[in-house]
Amino acid sequence: MNKEIVRDLFEYREDNLWWRERPANRVDMSKPAGSVKARGHREIMFKGKLYKAHRLIFLYVYGRLPDNDIDHINGKPLDNRIENLRDVTQQENNKNKRKQSNNTSGHVGVYWHKRTEKWVARIWVDGVQKNLGRFNVLEDAVAARQAASIKHGFHDNHGRD
DSSP states (O other), X not given: OOHHHXXXXXXXXXXXXXXXXXXXXXXXXXXXXXXXXXXXXXXXXXXXEEEEHXXXXXHHHHSSOOSSEEEETTSOTTOOOGGGEEEEOHHHHHTTOOOOTTOXXXXXXXXXXXXXXXXXXXXXXXXXXXXXXXXXXXXXXXXXXXXXXXXXXXXXXXXXX
């Protein structure tokens, strides 16, 4: 896939790609190209190959495929406005992840350690887990984690719900 093909096939409006011409009878031209998959991203089938819409949009706008991963800055995988997409390494992308669904403290990188009866703060940086300490008070653990997030360049959206 190259920029000429993408620009010939699609029109980029708002945050979606739209087919310029109906590629098959079953395609509904009143809807954006492709379909939403289980992980929440829109994907487009063309000539037997599946493409992520956000990667094609990046190609459409910048004339090249991204070098790395595409990060949806606001964490919404269907928000493909170009200002919400950035070309980042996997490590950078991990610094803008949402809070995990199994989080019980309500704060990313902070959990209750039953045996010591203390709050523990941790952070992963460049594939290495760093322990930030054990704390009697939740707010102290949260403050330690927030300070580490700033120090290591985590995105403001990291840990959002």
